[in-house]
Amino acid sequence: MxxxxxxxxxxxxxxxxxxxxxxxxKHHGMPLDIVSDRDPRFTAWFWQEVFTLLxxxxxxxxxxxxxxxxxxxxxxRVLGDLLKSYAHWFQQWSGPSC
Numbered sequence: 266m267x268x269x270x271x272x273x274x275x276x277x278x279x280x281x282x283x284x285x286x287x288x289x290x291k292h293h294g295m296p297l298d299i300v301s302d303r304d305p306r307f308t309a310w311f312w313q314e315v316f317t318l319l320x321x322x323x324x325x326x327x328x329x330x331x332x333x334x335x336x337x338x339x340x341x342r343v344l345g346d347l348l349k350s351y352a353h354w355f356q357q358w359s360g361p362s363c
Contacts, residue, residue, distance in 0.1 A: 278307060282314035290319070 268288045272280070289296065301308055316323035 278310040279314050282311055282318060285311075285315055286318045290315075 270284050270288060272284070276284075303311070313323055
């Protein structure tokens with residue numbers, strides 16, 4: 266789907282984020298896929314502004330950052346253990362009764 270808007274010759278990151286929220290997010294929610302050929306700095310600033318407009322704090326990690334890498338690994342491990350526990354409980358609960 267394509268959304269077009271009349272804009273000045275130069276548009277800031279903040280203006281772009283507001284257009285995205287007003288024209289896309291408001292009508293369709295968050296897209297599953299976005300293609301962008303913009304530089305990484307613009308993209309980072311854009312998403313920071315989008316989430317600010319939505320009232321969400323965006324905390325992006327950097328590559329090889331031990332603290333955030335460790336947090337992600339811990340969360341993944343805890344979620345994996347929790348899912349295994351639920352699957353085991355469900356198998357016992359729904360197993361054959363004697």
